[in-house]
Amino acid sequence: MAVNKPQNEGARLDNFWMPFTANRQYKTTPRLLAKAEGMYYTDVEGNSVLDSTAGLWCCNAGHSRDQITDAVSKQIKELDYAPTFQMGHPLPFELAERLAELAPADLNRVFFTNSGSESADTALKIALAYQRARGHANRTMFIGREQGYHGTGFGGISVGGMVNNRKAFNSQLLPSVAHLPHTLDIERNAFSKGLPEHGIERAEVLEQLIALHGAENIAAVMVEPMSGSGGVILPPKGYLKRLREITAKHDILLIFDEVITGFGRVGDAFASQRWDVTPDIITTAKALTNGAIPMGAVMVSESIYDACMNTAPEDTIELFHGYTYSGHPVAAAAALATLDIYRDENLFERARQLETEWEEALHSLDNLPNVIDVRNTGLIAGIQFAPSSEGIGKRGYDIFTRCFYDGVLVRASGDIIAMSPPLIMESKHIDQMVSTLERAIKQAI
Ligand code: PMP
Numbered sequence: 173m174a175v176n177k178p179q180n181e182g183a184r185l186d187n188f189w190m191p192f193t194a195n196r197q198y199k200t201t202p203r204l205l206a207k208a209e210g211m212y213y214t215d216v217e218g219n220s221v222l223d224s225t226a227g228l229w230c231c232n233a234g235h236s237r238d239q240i241t242d243a244v245s246k247q248i249k250e251l252d253y254a255p256t257f258q259m260g261h262p263l264p265f266e267l268a269e270r271l272a273e274l275a276p277a278d279l280n281r282v283f284f285t286n287s288g289s290e291s292a293d294t295a296l297k298i299a300l301a302y303q304r305a306r307g308h309a310n311r312t313m314f315i316g317r318e319q320g321y322h323g324t325g326f327g328g329i330s331v332g333g334m335v336n337n338r339k340a341f342n343s344q345l346l347p348s349v350a351h352l353p354h355t356l357d358i359e360r361n362a363f364s365k366g367l368p369e370h371g372i373e374r375a376e377v378l379e380q381l382i383a384l385h386g387a388e389n390i391a392a393v394m395v396e397p398m399s400g401s402g403g404v405i406l407p408p409k410g411y412l413k414r415l416r417e418i419t420a421k422h423d424i425l426l427i428f429d430e431v432i433t434g435f436g437r438v439g440d441a442f443a444s445q446r447w448d449v450t451p452d453i454i455t456t457a458k459a460l461t462n463g464a465i466p467m468g469a470v471m472v473s474e475s476i477y478d479a480c481m482n483t484a485p486e487d488t489i490e491l492f493h494g495y496t497y498s499g500h501p502v503a504a505a506a507a508l509a510t511l512d513i514y515r516d517e518n519l520f521e522r523a524r525q526l527e528t529e530w531e532e533a534l535h536s537l538d539n540l541p542n543v544i545d546v547r548n549t550g551l552i553a554g555i556q557f558a559p560s561s562e563g564i565g566k567r568g569y570d571i572f573t574r575c576f577y578d579g580v581l582v583r584a585s586g587d588i589i590a591m592s593p594p595l596i597m598e599s600k601h602i603d604q605m606v607s608t609l610e611r612a613i614k615q616a617i
Pocket residue numbers: 286287288289290292321322323324396400401429430431432457458
């Protein structure tokens with residue numbers, strides 16, 4: 173039986189068509205958050221809810237940080253908006269420089285967007301523009317991966333591999349996309365700690381796809397270094413390096429979607445650095461502004477930027493792409509304040525230091541009923557349950573609601589519970605998350 177606890181009876185809930193939500197189910201038992209500070213939300217009834225998900229993988233520095241809210245209010249009073257088409261203001265230039273300092277290798281050129289979805293589509297478009305600029309106009313195909321999530325634009329859902337996100341729109345997806353197999357292998361890797369041992373051979377499928385479609389037709393391979401929305405699917409040891417070797421051998425771009433792995437989530441600025449694999453393009457969003465203001469960024473290598481610049485006459489627009497809010501001053505101010513916090517509080521390093529404690533606490537759940545896998549890397553966890561006889565996803569949803577009414581926000585994706593706490597987390601928060609989950613798992617359907 174799912175836990176039902178009506179909240180906020182006075183609120184009018186009809187008009188908002190909620191994203192990625194079972195609207196009718198939610199509206200019968202709404203869960204409404206009113207405030208947030210540090211590690212905690214407070215709901216509209218005044219209950220405190222520990223945030224084990226950093227919102228939606230966004231609030232890596234914890235909630236409602238004064239430095240960010242102050243920077244935002246100061247900026248909105250000073251310069252609320254300024255265009256960045258043939259015009260500019262200093263903040264995105266400063267932010268791009270700061271991001272270049274954090275980025276791996278020479279991924280120094282930064283294109284600003286407003287979300288992860290826009291970052292994904294921007295990266296795909298830059299890949300096509302680059303291939304055309306360097307005289308490889310036939311390279312128009314993309315290779316994504318099953319269970320991959322790159323947001324909800326048409327590019328992102330085409331290259332992504334989430335069945336439900338594609339099937340309603342199937343007739344209108346990008347025409348030439350192939351997919352690698354995902355790397356989830358519970359049979360061989362269940363309950364592994366950190367990156368799984370088995371599965372590097374799945375990277376070899378890339379060679380087969382390239383042989384089938386022809387390297388001369390492929391623009392880019394796009395994957396999340398660690399697939400979050402697809403169910404916390406970790407890269408097997410050596411797998412990402414193999415993707416890099418194969419793409420380099422065939423002169424194909426490698427794009428890492430680091431929308432959730434960026435900004436300390438796996439104990440380094442980017443997963444690319446933690447796992448020592450340098451792609452040609454990195455997409456980001458979410459924790460770039462600590463979730464406070466929407467913003468995304470796409471970081472590309474010098475050679476991609478140069479190819480686009482050098483093939484166009486100096487007085488023409490080199491890339492016909494952009495958003496009204498690219499480099500928005502208020503978002504940029506939020507991002508700069510966020511990056512200051514990450515640096516001043518050493519939060520990426522802190523994530524790495526907490527990793528072992530986090531891992532050990534999570535694996536105390538290994539032997540509970542219906543738990544078929546516990547996986548972790550950085551400050552990320554995926555706990556997978558056998559589906560209940562009531563249907564796929566019912567047990568995951570039941571555990572999610574039980575945790576919420578017991579004071580901990582987790583995320584359910586089917587029968588997988590995902591956690592990605594703010595990097596400011598302390599031991600007492602780990603204890604609360606794990607003991608709450610334990611209770612929920614024991615009582616669940
Ligand atoms: N890429 C990845 C890897 C993501 O996890 C997400 C969001 N969960 C996105 C892209 C899309 O981001 P947004 O919702 O900001 O468009």
